[in-house]
Amino acid sequence: MIGRLNHVAIAVPDLDAACAQYRDALGASVGAPQDEPDHGVTVVFVELPNTKIEFLHPLGADSPIAAFLEKNPAGGIHHICYEVDDILTARDRMVETGARVLGSGEPKIGAHGKPVLFLHPKDFMGTLVELEQA
């Protein structure tokens, strides 16, 4: 069912430092920061030939990333995102197989403007999984 790895998201305590490291040390193509107030994050996309890296930095008072960074002050991998053809078919299959869909279970529009769902990390070997309708 799942297709390409769309991105790996890394929570970062210092967005400028993360961008500089990926641009200057790793030689990656690093985009401009985008504020996503609906999601409580500022995101930066790093374009790689086969996938993307998404830096996540807290935005606003109750950002979901703030608690993660409290537990992981140096930053860390926050989630991985797989592409699916149809988000509702994917959601129904997850529910049928016993995986927990976070939130209301209805897709939300993610940082790329496409419908996404998140799956409980305890059902996926400790990894928060995002499904995005490509």
Ligand code: CO
């Ligand atoms: Co994501």
